[in-house]
Amino acid sequence: MNNAMTDFEKKLQQLEPLSAPSDLRDRILRACSREEESNASACGLLSWLRLLYPGHAWSLGFAALWLLVLALHLDTPERTVPSGPTLSWIAWKEMQKEQILLLAQLETPRFEVNLQQGSFALPKEDL
Amino acid sequence: MMSGSPILERLYDEHADAVFGFLLHLSGSEADARDLLQDVFLKLVRKPGLLGSVHHIRAFLLRMAHHAFVDSIRRRQTRERSALALGEASCWFAHQHPPGMEQDWGPEVSRAMTQIPAEQRAVLHLKLWQERTFAEIGQILGISTHTAASRYRYALNKMEALLRPHYEQRHD
Structure with missing residues (x-):
């Protein structure tokens, strides 16, 4: 490629591009x-x-x-809740009766409770 | 590198005019050239290590400016078309009377430059007004030396055709 500049190129080159405006600095x-x-x-x-x-x-x-x-946490066996002393069937029935009695008294004192049979009923005048 | 403003000030004083002129010829708009020049310097602040191993700072800044211009064109493609297609370019050169010329022909040259594509304007500017070799232009614009040379030839031929009436008339 011919690197020599033509007269036209030289004329263009003589132009001076605008400088950055002074306020821009x-x-x-x-x-x-x-x-x-x-x-x-x-x-x-x-x-x-x-x-x-x-x-x-x-x-x-x-x-x-x-x-x-x-x-480690996942591998640790789950801790079982220690069980208390076992209740006998008779003791459990007794506790249930007491519970029924107490509940009946709380609901209404007018219930007639039969402790022998472990049951309760409404008074006759309410029937 | 960019640890204090005195360094930035020195960089600005040494290179801002050249980078601004390049951006003005690329974008065709003084407002865009201002914004892009600011983008270049802000990028230097954001990435202080950018100039760390750079030997040719001017060339590096011109490359950054070109990248900033390409990014801006991608962001808003219509801007360049609207600014340049109308041929309403203001004068991109300092007013002067070149030797052998009766009048300042900067406005005509500016208008003619709007008629060539931006990538050719970039090569033309770097060759004529930054006095870069085609190899350097290739590095700055990320193109081959051959491409840079051919773009320059295309640009020059077009400019010559557009400016011949003015040039011959004034040169005679």
């Missing part, structure tokens, strides 16, 4: 300054976050530890 440098400040505050926040986040290796270690704890 302040505007851009001010915008850059604001951007630097916001970057600095963002960096401050990041440094706090970094304190909480110790790093990938540590985080992976913690995650593994938690998994281990979880696995």
